Amino acid sequence: MPDNKNSLTGFSSIAVHAGHTKDPNNAHLTPIYASSTYVFDEAEQGMRRFSGEEKGYIYSRWGNPTIAEAEEKIAALESFGVMDKNGNALQLKAILHSSGMAALSTLLISNLKSGDKILTHFSLYGGSQELVEKILPPLGIEAIIVDLRDLNKAEAMMKADAKIKMLYLETPANPTIQCVDIEELTNLAKQYSLTVACDNTFATPYLQQPFKYGVDFVFHSTTKFLNGHGTAIGGVLLGKDIEKMNGHVTKVHRLLGGNSNSFDAFLLTLGMKTLEVRMERHCHNAMEVAALLESHPAISKVNYLGLHSHPDYYTAAKQMRHPGGMLSFEMKDGLEASKKFIDKLQMCLRAVSLGTCDTLLCHPASMTHFSVPKEKRALYGITDGLIRMSVGIENVQDILMDLEQALNP
Structure with missing residues (x-):
């Protein structure tokens, strides 16, 4: 492999090769370094490593060779083809975590x-919603939630409250598949000196690269499409301020103790090698599924960014390569119809999570967003008849047949 990842010209080449360094024993893949700690040749070496004078591993909560490869591969994917403000290839720092x-x-x-x-x-992921509304307030940090698809509302809020320090985006959003304009919102946020962070879990760097539009941080639940096989829990935080990422952010990460582990990092690295080919199939299948659902009499609404009926169709087309592998839809007869439909599925699976090779369906109101109060779910469009679907990479005809038989009386 070329030493410089920027010499590779294709996304899949980056996905396969980036982050890998030659193993001392010439292993094809970076081994699983199942070691909690690392020895020093001498006391002085340990001192140099703790002081930062010498690079090297100390303790796996702080870093691990297997974890490092996964981090560098994700950073290469998110920065592929993206330039910084000076016209140079964007440099990113990624920190792998135990979960999103x-x-x-x-x-x-x-x-x-x-x-x-x-x-x-x-319409954030239920866990994110609870974190900003239940965990942050006792720490003195308040969440302000508005419809950021309305740029006038977004700017009015930024202008009115100088205490707002961060703009946090999740696009496409979970589970309503709403899409916000990353570029326009980031431009507004920078006028008011806000830090901008974006959850890119649903889109992945293959479909969408938020750093291209000036965001400061990108976040993923790597459990989902990046891993792609449902074999490991993980999360990653990426930032373009390398000094801050290596300094304060790394310190916070280490002290909170949410480090990944070498086995999950190994599985993540394997999954990312096929990201492009998987996402192409996910998106192709999702478009076919959305077309079927939109025409079915039992369905009142389909939320898929590839449909012209979606209010955010043009925003998604502007910033995404394809509309994605996620969709949701409303059953006309509400909760009972939803339960009946889900129970009749034969090949597609009843499970939370998403982004795996197999098709997964769940009922957000009673599952992923159960802890969000009902009045807020209704405001956010998470009705009792809403079903979220992560479209897998199976033969699309088999997915369609399973849906049709489950929808029919």
């Missing part, structure tokens, strides 16, 4: 303090 929520916690705690406010929008 751990990565999100590091992001928020390392950038916000008591008295600060975070501006975000409705």
